[in-house]
Amino acid sequence: MSDKYKIGDYNVFTKSNGEKYLQIFNDFLTYNINVLKVFRSIDDTKVLLIDTQYGKFILKVFSPKEKKIERFLKSIFKGDYYEALFHQTERMRKNGVDTINDFYLLAAKKTFRFAHSYIMLIEYIKGVELADYEVIDDDLKNKIKASISELHQNGMVSGDPHKGNFIIQNGEVRIIDLSGKSPSLLRKAKDRIDLERHYGIANNIKDIGYYQFIYKKKFRNFVRKVKGKEIR
Structure with missing residues (x-):
């Protein structure tokens, strides 16, 4: 409490x-x-x-x-x-x-x-930012993936799992700068897709949230193309 x-x-x-x-x-x-x-x-x-x-x-x-x-x-x-x-x-x-x-x-x-x-x-977490690692090995990738999975299982999302939002403390992964938004299927899918984008951690869950994210991104890129903006 x-x-x-x-x-x-x-x-x-x-x-x-x-x-x-x-x-x-x-x-x-x-x-x-x-x-x-x-x-x-x-x-x-x-x-x-x-x-x-x-x-x-x-x-x-x-x-x-x-x-x-x-x-x-x-x-x-x-x-x-x-x-x-x-x-x-x-x-x-x-x-x-x-x-x-x-x-x-x-x-x-x-x-x-x-x-x-x-x-x-x-x-305050005393450790090393993931951004300072030259090589992220498979063991560390598995710990990153497990930490995000644990978040999702307990009803929370990272929202932005880039390298600056992980700190390695005594060999273990700590997550900072979390999201206060509701853990929708789409936001969970975004976390997993970002893990794949940032670290090459394969996203093996292709649920409704995954397809929501994919089609939402395609629609936004279509709108940007129509406006003559760079496609992301």
Whole structure:
């Protein structure tokens, strides 16, 4: 179970018994954090590695600026994407799926259900990015495939299983930057097709979702061709 709080203008979710995560959040609000590394810093997104009295964490600050009307409508009809991701991660970890990185705290500044900004505290995984591997051998490919299959079996998808979203820690595969979207057949098929595209891991499941993906892609490429754009 997660705990919910109201702290200032923020709706805050933490893992159960998450007092230490609330302390880190309050330290952030009072500018009392020790930044070890900046992974990303653009106008709407900051991703930092921070050091705290409880260890190292990833701190992400996201204040989306674009597509406000679209995001407002989605918040009404589909709910909050990151809130869904937080609860999905919590459920997966309770199910014993420890390949995914844990999600400790989510704070959102909202007007009704529409979020203006998010603060996230996420597990820091010390290891080697898959992108840094010159050769991905069959053993590692099998572990990558198994990790995605485990996600799907437990009702979650990666959404973008490229090399930057896998970290190898002590020889085992960890998955980061997961999707909070519902695990439809089409999204599962996309994960498998992306594995084949990125790593040469054969997709042996050709279900309804697979054909949905294939025909959707063909239709999009047809539209792009008509518009004179490059076919992907």
